[in-house]
Amino acid sequence: MTMNIPTELQERSAARNLLPLVAIVFSGFLSIGIPLPALPLHVNGTLGYNAAVVGWIIGIQSFATIFTRKFAGSYCDRHGPKQSVSLGLPLASCAGLLYLASTRIADPLSSIAVLTLGRLLMGPAESLFLTGTMTWGIGRVGVAKTGKVMAWQGIAMFAALGLGGPLGIAIQQRFGFAGVAWTTIVLPLVGFAVARTLTALAVTRGHALGLSFTGALALIWRFGLALALAAMPFAILTSFLVLLYGSYGWQGAGYAILGFSAGYIGVRLFFAHLPDKIGGARVGAVSVAIELCGQLLLWLAHDPMAALAGSVLTGIGFSLVFPSMGVQAMARVPAHSRGIAVACFMAFIDVASGLTGPVVGVVIGWYGYPAAFLAGALACVASLAVMWSGSRSDSGSATVAQG
Template sequence: MTTTTQQSEQSNPSDDSVAGGLLPLVAIVFTSFLCIGIPLPALPLHVNGVLGFSALTVGWVVGIQSFSTILSRKFSGSYCDRHGPKRAVAVGLPMAAVAGLLYLASTLIADAGASLVVLFIGRLLMGPAESLFLTGTMTWGIGRVGMQRTGKVMAWQGIAMFAALGLGAPIGIAIQQRFGFAGVALTTMVLPLVGLAIAATLRALPALGRKGGGVAMSEVLRLIWRFGLALALSAMPFAIITSFLVLLYATNNWSGAGIAILGFSAGYVGVRLFFAHLPDRIGGAKVGAVSVAIELAGQLLLWQSHDPVMAGLGTLLTGIGFSLVFPSMGVQAMARVPAHSRGLAVATFMAFIDLAAGLTGPVVGVLIGYFGYGAAFLAGAVACVLALLLMLSGMASARAGRPA
């Protein structure tokens, strides 16, 4: 068999080989992201209820991981390009386990201040750990099944991420109630090692980074900023729902906020399960534009909602719309970056989600203070309009033959 034929087969894998190539990596993402999702509801209870610190301190302990992740994105992407995705995963997962060990060590310290410092260091360490193993698994998946399946890679691994974050909350609360924060910490320490055991069974891919470095991060940003910014804007409604939907229901004395959030999750996961192939098949630009339009309709319904049924429908539509934005924008972003800098491109692209997660709460919180909870979803609608304008302008530039 000729080299050309081999390359052709590798670039056009069958559905079975795609599943075989992605499922182990999806399992790694799921088990590893549980170590991020499980501590989230337990940390406030521990820092405030056990250690006795204020809500402001709780916010810093919870939020510092996101800032740490953002700051480590460039390093993790470059490391993945230079040393290969398996190496990035093999470094990130033990780092996450060490973060869990620091969580556990903090529970053994009697002095509350010293315990908080050790816990804070663990949270700082979890940021680059997440950045390394997520960049590695995403890049590894694209390398295993081919660039033309980028949308499917991002869709499947996105399901694993959100499923782990969603399941992590009730699991974390249950562990906290029965075993205390020490049980949460021990679980956080063990889960990455499960992912590491799976990674050890998989064949490594060659590092594609060039000697002397690949494309500079500034150049990567120039190539993908439009798609990353569109992703960040379209992720704002998700952050708004997770932060403020329950308060909207409580303010209006409505019941069923949990059902509405479940509807968001059902719409999000359902679309990804059945339509994850669309960005690869018909193009990320078209799928992304339609997705954000659906998301916009959901936010407008939430803004104008007068009863829980209308609000629930708006939440469902938001989940359906948001579902394919990440893979749609990812397909377009990855297509513009050379293979030897793909890890840096993945890391830079993911940083836009971190940016949305970090900024949405404070910005929208100010709007709510002035105009009430309905303004949160109007802000989400405006973000969707801006994302849609970015996508449409990119499509117009592409038709005109200019770089998007």
């Protein structure tokens, strides 16, 4: 019994160190999630623009995030994660100010131009505060608990995005888009207040010591590519599951999406320690295999219950892919370059999110909605192949070293 006390104390200490950062991620991502359902209503209903413009306004933040990952990672390594978070969250509030300013402009073209600037500003804001909190969390609890850091912060991200949907619609209906803008202004400042109370990590000075973005990419690309391929089924499910249900005339698409979320969060709550405990390679491979089963079930589904089961399995499988690949990726980079490595790693998800919709949309145009989930299954197979080739490469390197 006494042997377990140090471990229990370590777990409690890790939880205490991570909870403030989880709160920061949650408040920051609420400011991203709440506007998402409100933007189409505002851009189409109030400003009168068509669906193409709506898609552009929503998607432009993702592209801004991709192109600022490198800057955010370098900034985090040079100035420390606390400074990165302390810059990113006020930038998110400034994006909210631009949202608010756009509601005060009568001319639709000028209004949407200011709104676009706000969406562009939210990209680097997200890059900075998310890279900062990930790096800060690893620094506060140790690289051995990288999986736990990524799992807990992932729960905060998805919980905020999930809660943001109904909240955004409710606020839009009650207060208009101006109310959404005010929420976007205030929420990041709550996270900022929490961040300022925390102790900063020591920063290793000296530019020459840090990895470049391409240097970090060379070390972690396999794990990032495996993650990107495994993230495609998630993007497919969130984009096309409702349309699959509609094509068959089924009811209950909302329950299927809820089932995905329940599987995702449930696994992270109870099994987040597994990548750190038994290794990211094993957990990642098993996770993607489960995700593959979920996608195949969705492809072959002939009734809503089968589709629901496929959604739940996809959520269960996808849940630990991010921390599993993250554990392996972060183990390959020096501590003083962890910020650029986190930014590089996160960019793979951005690319997957940006490319999946258009590519799979073409597939659906040719073969129908079920084919989207066959594409998701093939992405899982490709992810497993990348993991397998990486493990072969690692074992080969180890054999050479021993020889």
